[in-house]
Amino acid sequence: MTDSQSPRAKLIDGNAFSAALRDEIATRVHELRDLHHVVPGLAVVLVGEDPASQVYVRNKHKRTLETGMNSFEHKLPADTPESHLLTLIEGLNDDPEVHGILVQLPLPRHINAQKVIEAIRPDKDVDGFHPWNVGMLASGGIGLIPCTPLGSMMLLRDTLGSLSGLKAVVIGRSNIVGKPMAHLLIRESCTVTVAHSRTKDLAAEVRAADIVVAAVGQPEMVKGDWIKPGATVIDVGINRITLPDGKTKLVGDVKFDEAVQVAGAITPVPGGVGPMTIACLLRNTLTACARLHNLDIPEAHPWA
Numbered sequence: 010m011t012d013s014q015s016p017r018a019k020l021i022d023g024n025a026f027s028a029a030l031r032d033e034i035a036t037r038v039h040e041l042r043d044l045h046h047v048v049p050g051l052a053v054v055l056v057g058e059d060p061a062s063q064v065y066v067r068n069k070h071k072r073t074l075e076t077g078m079n080s081f082e083h084k085l086p087a088d089t090p091e092s093h094l095l096t097l098i099e100g101l102n103d104d105p106e107v108h109g110i111l112v113q114l115p116l117p118r119h120i121n122a123q124k125v126i127e128a129i130r131p132d133k134d135v136d137g138f139h140p141w142n143v144g145m146l147a148s149g150g151i152g153l154i155p156c157t158p159l160g161s162m163m164l165l166r167d168t169l170g171s172l173s174g175l176k177a178v179v180i181g182r183s184n185i186v187g188k189p190m191a192h193l194l195i196r197e198s199c200t201v202t203v204a205h206s207r208t209k210d211l212a213a214e215v216r217a218a219d220i221v222v223a224a225v226g227q228p229e230m231v232k233g234d235w236i237k238p239g240a241t242v243i244d245v246g247i248n249r250i251t252l253p254d255g256k257t258k259l260v261g262d263v264k265f266d267e268a269v270q271v272a273g274a275i276t277p278v279p280g281g282v283g284p285m286t287i288a289c290l291l292r293n294t295l296t297a298c299a300r301l302h303n304l305d306i307p308e309a310h311p312w313a
Protein backbone atom coordinates (compact mmCIF):
# COMPACT_ATOMS: atom_id res chain seq x y z
CA MET A 10 0.00 0.00 0.00
CA THR A 11 1.44 3.43 -0.95
CA ASP A 12 1.21 6.49 1.29
CA SER A 13 -1.56 7.97 -0.85
CA GLN A 14 -3.65 4.81 -0.29
CA SER A 15 -2.91 4.34 3.42
CA PRO A 16 -5.91 5.04 5.64
CA ARG A 17 -5.95 8.53 7.00
CA ALA A 18 -8.30 8.05 9.94
CA LYS A 19 -7.35 7.01 13.46
CA LEU A 20 -9.23 3.82 14.40
CA ILE A 21 -11.21 4.24 17.61
CA ASP A 22 -10.73 0.98 19.50
CA GLY A 23 -13.93 0.15 21.38
CA ASN A 24 -12.62 -3.26 22.42
CA ALA A 25 -9.62 -1.74 24.25
CA PHE A 26 -11.63 1.14 25.72
CA SER A 27 -14.41 -1.12 26.99
CA ALA A 28 -11.90 -3.57 28.51
CA ALA A 29 -10.28 -0.72 30.47
CA LEU A 30 -13.70 0.53 31.59
CA ARG A 31 -14.72 -2.96 32.75
CA ASP A 32 -11.47 -3.24 34.75
CA GLU A 33 -12.22 0.08 36.44
CA ILE A 34 -15.78 -1.08 37.22
CA ALA A 35 -14.44 -4.33 38.70
CA THR A 36 -12.17 -2.33 41.03
CA ARG A 37 -15.16 -0.26 42.23
CA VAL A 38 -17.30 -3.40 42.70
CA HIS A 39 -14.61 -4.94 44.91
CA GLU A 40 -14.35 -1.72 46.95
CA LEU A 41 -18.14 -1.73 47.42
CA ARG A 42 -18.06 -5.34 48.57
CA ASP A 43 -15.08 -4.88 50.94
CA LEU A 44 -16.00 -1.48 52.41
CA HIS A 45 -19.81 -1.52 52.35
CA HIS A 46 -20.71 -5.25 52.05
CA VAL A 47 -22.87 -4.52 49.02
CA VAL A 48 -22.73 -6.54 45.77
CA PRO A 49 -24.35 -4.92 42.72
CA GLY A 50 -26.85 -7.22 40.98
CA LEU A 51 -28.09 -7.08 37.38
CA ALA A 52 -31.24 -8.90 36.22
CA VAL A 53 -31.56 -9.50 32.46
CA VAL A 54 -34.84 -10.74 31.01
CA LEU A 55 -34.94 -12.46 27.61
CA VAL A 56 -38.27 -13.39 26.00
CA GLY A 57 -38.01 -15.80 23.06
CA GLU A 58 -35.14 -17.29 21.10
CA ASP A 59 -33.90 -14.52 18.81
CA PRO A 60 -30.33 -15.72 18.03
CA ALA A 61 -28.65 -12.30 18.20
CA SER A 62 -30.43 -11.49 21.51
CA GLN A 63 -29.31 -14.84 22.95
CA VAL A 64 -25.68 -13.94 22.17
CA TYR A 65 -26.00 -10.46 23.70
CA VAL A 66 -27.64 -11.84 26.86
CA ARG A 67 -24.96 -14.54 27.22
CA ASN A 68 -22.24 -11.88 26.88
CA LYS A 69 -23.96 -9.65 29.44
CA HIS A 70 -24.08 -12.54 31.93
CA LYS A 71 -20.39 -13.36 31.39
CA ARG A 72 -19.20 -9.75 31.65
CA THR A 73 -21.36 -9.09 34.73
CA LEU A 74 -19.83 -12.03 36.60
CA GLU A 75 -16.30 -11.01 35.50
CA THR A 76 -16.65 -7.66 37.30
CA GLY A 77 -17.72 -9.41 40.53
CA MET A 78 -21.39 -8.40 40.29
CA ASN A 79 -24.30 -10.80 40.67
CA SER A 80 -26.09 -11.76 37.46
CA PHE A 81 -29.72 -12.94 37.44
CA GLU A 82 -30.88 -14.31 34.09
CA HIS A 83 -34.58 -14.82 33.33
CA LYS A 84 -35.24 -16.65 30.06
CA LEU A 85 -38.92 -16.87 29.11
CA PRO A 86 -40.59 -18.64 26.17
CA ALA A 87 -41.62 -16.57 23.13
CA ASP A 88 -45.34 -17.01 23.92
CA THR A 89 -45.06 -15.64 27.48
CA PRO A 90 -48.14 -13.46 28.17
CA GLU A 91 -47.40 -9.79 28.73
CA SER A 92 -48.99 -10.03 32.19
CA HIS A 93 -46.41 -12.68 33.25
CA LEU A 94 -43.56 -10.44 32.17
CA LEU A 95 -45.05 -7.50 34.09
CA THR A 96 -45.40 -9.66 37.22
CA LEU A 97 -41.74 -10.74 36.92
CA ILE A 98 -40.68 -7.08 36.66
CA GLU A 99 -42.73 -6.19 39.75
CA GLY A 100 -40.81 -8.85 41.67
CA LEU A 101 -37.45 -7.57 40.40
CA ASN A 102 -38.44 -3.99 41.30
CA ASP A 103 -38.94 -5.15 44.92
CA ASP A 104 -35.90 -7.45 45.13
CA PRO A 105 -33.17 -5.77 47.25
CA GLU A 106 -30.44 -7.87 45.60
CA VAL A 107 -31.34 -6.50 42.15
CA HIS A 108 -30.03 -2.99 41.40
CA GLY A 109 -30.38 -3.06 37.63
CA ILE A 110 -33.16 -4.48 35.43
CA LEU A 111 -32.88 -4.89 31.65
CA VAL A 112 -35.41 -6.42 29.29
CA GLN A 113 -33.64 -7.44 26.09
CA LEU A 114 -35.13 -5.85 22.95
CA PRO A 115 -36.74 -6.58 20.57
CA LEU A 116 -39.67 -8.24 22.37
CA PRO A 117 -42.15 -10.57 20.61
CA ARG A 118 -44.88 -8.64 18.76
CA HIS A 119 -47.69 -9.50 21.20
CA ILE A 120 -45.88 -7.65 24.02
CA ASN A 121 -46.10 -3.87 24.30
CA ALA A 122 -42.44 -2.88 24.80
CA GLN A 123 -43.26 0.64 26.04
CA LYS A 124 -45.61 -0.76 28.72
CA VAL A 125 -42.83 -3.11 29.85
CA ILE A 126 -40.22 -0.33 29.95
CA GLU A 127 -42.60 1.83 32.01
CA ALA A 128 -43.08 -1.01 34.51
CA ILE A 129 -39.39 -0.94 35.50
CA ARG A 130 -38.50 1.23 38.51
CA PRO A 131 -36.70 4.26 37.02
CA ASP A 132 -33.86 3.98 39.54
CA LYS A 133 -33.23 0.35 38.43
CA ASP A 134 -33.73 1.11 34.70
CA VAL A 135 -30.10 0.54 33.63
CA ASP A 136 -31.10 0.84 29.95
CA GLY A 137 -32.20 4.44 30.61
CA PHE A 138 -35.35 3.93 28.50
CA HIS A 139 -38.03 4.75 31.15
CA PRO A 140 -39.76 8.11 30.49
CA TRP A 141 -38.40 9.41 33.81
CA ASN A 142 -34.81 8.80 32.67
CA VAL A 143 -35.62 10.16 29.19
CA GLY A 144 -36.92 13.35 30.83
CA MET A 145 -33.90 13.63 33.11
CA LEU A 146 -31.54 13.40 30.13
CA ALA A 147 -33.55 15.97 28.15
CA SER A 148 -33.66 18.40 31.06
CA GLY A 149 -30.03 17.97 32.12
CA GLY A 150 -30.82 16.05 35.32
CA ILE A 151 -29.13 13.03 36.86
CA GLY A 152 -30.84 9.86 35.66
CA LEU A 153 -29.50 6.74 33.98
CA ILE A 154 -28.23 7.27 30.41
CA PRO A 155 -28.88 4.74 27.59
CA CYS A 156 -25.81 2.53 27.16
CA THR A 157 -25.01 2.84 23.44
CA PRO A 158 -25.16 6.67 23.37
CA LEU A 159 -23.21 6.81 26.65
CA GLY A 160 -20.50 4.55 25.20
CA SER A 161 -20.42 6.57 21.97
CA MET A 162 -19.98 9.77 23.95
CA MET A 163 -17.11 8.30 25.96
CA LEU A 164 -15.33 7.37 22.71
CA LEU A 165 -15.96 10.86 21.30
CA ARG A 166 -14.65 12.64 24.40
CA ASP A 167 -11.62 10.37 24.50
CA THR A 168 -10.88 11.09 20.82
CA LEU A 169 -11.62 14.82 20.66
CA GLY A 170 -11.46 16.18 24.22
CA SER A 171 -13.90 19.12 24.32
CA LEU A 172 -16.74 18.92 21.79
CA SER A 173 -17.83 22.51 22.43
CA GLY A 174 -18.89 24.39 19.30
CA LEU A 175 -18.54 21.40 16.96
CA LYS A 176 -21.24 20.59 14.41
CA ALA A 177 -22.71 17.11 14.88
CA VAL A 178 -25.16 15.17 12.75
CA VAL A 179 -27.01 12.20 14.22
CA ILE A 180 -28.51 9.99 11.51
CA GLY A 181 -31.50 8.18 13.02
CA ARG A 182 -34.12 9.28 15.52
CA SER A 183 -34.73 6.12 17.58
CA ASN A 184 -35.52 6.32 21.28
CA ILE A 185 -32.64 3.94 22.01
CA VAL A 186 -29.81 5.73 20.17
CA GLY A 187 -30.65 8.75 17.97
CA LYS A 188 -32.65 10.91 20.38
CA PRO A 189 -30.54 10.30 23.53
CA MET A 190 -27.35 10.80 21.48
CA ALA A 191 -28.64 14.18 20.29
CA HIS A 192 -29.32 15.22 23.91
CA LEU A 193 -25.84 14.16 25.02
CA LEU A 194 -24.24 16.14 22.19
CA ILE A 195 -26.32 19.21 23.08
CA ARG A 196 -25.12 18.82 26.69
CA GLU A 197 -21.57 18.95 25.33
CA SER A 198 -22.35 22.25 23.57
CA CYS A 199 -22.40 20.85 20.03
CA THR A 200 -24.65 22.27 17.32
CA VAL A 201 -26.78 19.23 16.57
CA THR A 202 -28.78 18.15 13.52
CA VAL A 203 -30.93 15.02 13.75
CA ALA A 204 -31.36 13.54 10.26
CA HIS A 205 -33.75 10.74 9.34
CA SER A 206 -35.56 9.04 6.44
CA ARG A 207 -37.40 12.25 5.48
CA THR A 208 -34.29 14.48 5.53
CA LYS A 209 -34.12 16.23 2.13
CA ASP A 210 -30.36 16.23 1.41
CA LEU A 211 -28.68 13.83 3.81
CA ALA A 212 -25.29 13.98 2.05
CA ALA A 213 -25.21 17.79 2.49
CA GLU A 214 -26.07 17.50 6.21
CA VAL A 215 -23.26 14.96 6.71
CA ARG A 216 -20.74 17.06 4.70
CA ALA A 217 -21.28 20.00 7.09
CA ALA A 218 -20.59 17.93 10.24
CA ASP A 219 -17.44 17.65 12.36
CA ILE A 220 -19.02 14.65 14.12
CA VAL A 221 -21.15 12.02 12.36
CA VAL A 222 -23.13 9.50 14.40
CA ALA A 223 -24.74 6.90 12.13
CA ALA A 224 -27.57 4.93 13.75
CA VAL A 225 -30.00 4.01 10.98
CA GLY A 226 -29.62 0.23 10.68
CA GLN A 227 -28.98 0.36 6.91
CA PRO A 228 -25.80 -1.38 5.80
CA GLU A 229 -23.11 1.00 4.46
CA MET A 230 -25.61 3.76 3.72
CA VAL A 231 -23.25 6.67 4.55
CA LYS A 232 -20.72 7.04 1.73
CA GLY A 233 -17.11 8.17 2.05
CA ASP A 234 -17.57 11.27 -0.13
CA TRP A 235 -20.27 12.52 2.26
CA ILE A 236 -17.71 12.82 5.08
CA LYS A 237 -16.02 16.15 5.75
CA PRO A 238 -12.22 15.63 5.69
CA GLY A 239 -10.97 15.15 9.25
CA ALA A 240 -14.43 14.53 10.75
CA THR A 241 -14.97 11.99 13.55
CA VAL A 242 -17.31 9.13 12.59
CA ILE A 243 -19.15 7.02 15.16
CA ASP A 244 -20.82 4.05 13.46
CA VAL A 245 -23.53 2.55 15.66
CA GLY A 246 -24.87 0.18 12.97
CA ILE A 247 -24.46 -3.58 13.31
CA ASN A 248 -25.75 -5.22 10.12
CA ARG A 249 -25.09 -8.80 9.05
CA ILE A 250 -24.87 -8.99 5.25
CA THR A 251 -24.48 -12.00 2.94
CA LEU A 252 -21.58 -11.82 0.48
CA PRO A 253 -21.77 -13.19 -3.11
CA ASP A 254 -19.91 -16.35 -1.95
CA GLY A 255 -22.65 -17.01 0.63
CA LYS A 256 -20.52 -16.08 3.65
CA THR A 257 -21.84 -13.46 6.09
CA LYS A 258 -20.08 -10.39 7.40
CA LEU A 259 -20.85 -7.64 9.94
CA VAL A 260 -20.88 -4.11 8.56
CA GLY A 261 -21.89 -0.76 9.97
CA ASP A 262 -24.11 2.00 8.59
CA VAL A 263 -21.02 3.69 7.10
CA LYS A 264 -19.09 2.51 4.04
CA PHE A 265 -15.95 1.96 6.10
CA ASP A 266 -13.36 1.46 3.32
CA GLU A 267 -14.29 4.83 1.80
CA ALA A 268 -14.84 6.77 5.03
CA VAL A 269 -11.54 5.66 6.58
CA GLN A 270 -9.70 7.50 3.77
CA VAL A 271 -11.41 10.82 4.56
CA ALA A 272 -12.30 10.92 8.27
CA GLY A 273 -9.97 12.03 11.06
CA ALA A 274 -11.12 9.18 13.31
CA ILE A 275 -13.65 6.37 12.90
CA THR A 276 -15.10 3.44 14.85
CA PRO A 277 -14.85 0.06 13.11
CA VAL A 278 -17.66 -2.53 13.03
CA PRO A 279 -17.18 -4.85 14.82
CA GLY A 280 -14.98 -3.58 17.64
CA GLY A 281 -16.17 0.03 17.89
CA VAL A 282 -19.35 1.11 19.65
CA GLY A 283 -20.76 -2.42 20.17
CA PRO A 284 -18.49 -3.48 23.05
CA MET A 285 -19.11 -0.14 24.79
CA THR A 286 -22.83 -0.99 25.14
CA ILE A 287 -22.24 -3.83 27.61
CA ALA A 288 -19.45 -1.98 29.48
CA CYS A 289 -21.81 0.99 29.98
CA LEU A 290 -24.58 -1.35 31.13
CA LEU A 291 -22.24 -2.52 33.91
CA ARG A 292 -21.34 1.08 34.70
CA ASN A 293 -25.06 1.97 34.97
CA THR A 294 -25.64 -1.03 37.27
CA LEU A 295 -22.82 0.12 39.56
CA THR A 296 -24.23 3.68 39.53
CA ALA A 297 -27.77 2.42 40.29
CA CYS A 298 -26.47 0.25 43.14
CA ALA A 299 -24.51 3.12 44.73
CA ARG A 300 -27.54 5.45 44.47
CA LEU A 301 -29.98 2.86 45.87
CA HIS A 302 -27.68 2.38 48.88
CA ASN A 303 -26.95 6.12 49.24
CA LEU A 304 -23.24 5.49 48.80
CA ASP A 305 -21.04 8.24 47.45
CA ILE A 306 -18.49 6.33 45.33
CA PRO A 307 -16.46 7.74 42.43
CA GLU A 308 -17.97 7.10 38.97
CA ALA A 309 -16.05 4.67 36.74
CA HIS A 310 -14.54 6.81 33.96
CA PRO A 311 -16.19 10.17 34.67
CA TRP A 312 -16.47 11.52 31.15
CA ALA A 313 -18.24 14.80 31.73
Ligand SMILES: Nc1nc2c(c(=O)[nH]1)N[C@@H](CN(C=O)c1ccc(C(=O)N[C@@H](CCC(=O)O)C(=O)O)cc1)CN2
Nearest residue numbers: 065112113114115136156279280281282283284286287
Ligand atom coordinates in the same frame (compact mmCIF):
# COMPACT_ATOMS: atom_id res chain seq x y z
N1 LIG B 1 -32.60 -3.74 26.25
C1 LIG B 1 -31.73 -3.52 25.25
N2 LIG B 1 -31.86 -4.21 24.11
C2 LIG B 1 -30.98 -3.98 23.10
C3 LIG B 1 -29.91 -3.06 23.27
C4 LIG B 1 -29.81 -2.35 24.49
O1 LIG B 1 -28.91 -1.48 24.69
N3 LIG B 1 -30.74 -2.62 25.46
N4 LIG B 1 -28.94 -2.92 22.27
C5 LIG B 1 -28.89 -3.85 21.17
C6 LIG B 1 -28.12 -5.11 21.38
N5 LIG B 1 -26.97 -5.06 22.31
C7 LIG B 1 -27.22 -5.11 23.63
O2 LIG B 1 -28.23 -5.48 24.09
C8 LIG B 1 -25.62 -5.17 21.82
C9 LIG B 1 -25.32 -5.06 20.48
C10 LIG B 1 -24.00 -5.25 20.03
C11 LIG B 1 -22.98 -5.54 20.90
C12 LIG B 1 -21.59 -5.84 20.44
O3 LIG B 1 -20.69 -5.98 21.24
N6 LIG B 1 -21.36 -5.97 19.13
C13 LIG B 1 -20.10 -6.41 18.59
C14 LIG B 1 -20.37 -7.43 17.47
C15 LIG B 1 -21.11 -8.63 17.99
C16 LIG B 1 -21.39 -9.67 16.90
O4 LIG B 1 -20.42 -10.30 16.47
O5 LIG B 1 -22.57 -9.84 16.54
C17 LIG B 1 -19.33 -5.26 17.99
O6 LIG B 1 -19.95 -4.32 17.48
O7 LIG B 1 -18.09 -5.34 18.02
C18 LIG B 1 -23.28 -5.63 22.25
C19 LIG B 1 -24.57 -5.45 22.69
C20 LIG B 1 -30.31 -4.30 20.80
N7 LIG B 1 -31.08 -4.65 21.94
